[in-house]
Amino acid sequence: MRALIAAATGLAVALALVLTITAVGAPSGETSPKPLLTTVPKHP
Structure with a gap:
């Protein structure tokens, strides 16, 4: 019963x-107008 009360309170x-x-x-x-870089740039 305590678990049910705790869950209802948390909700x-x-x-x-x-x-x-x-x-x-x-x-x-x-x-920001600049896009975020999500990958590491390749080095030639």
Whole structure:
């Protein structure tokens, strides 16, 4: 029974966090125009 209460509490906290972040909205700012490098460049 304690595990069920702990799981419900954790779920409620997670849901509250998601709703809070959604209500606040995305932070304003600009993204970098340069693309991120995801691979190591080849050397000739």
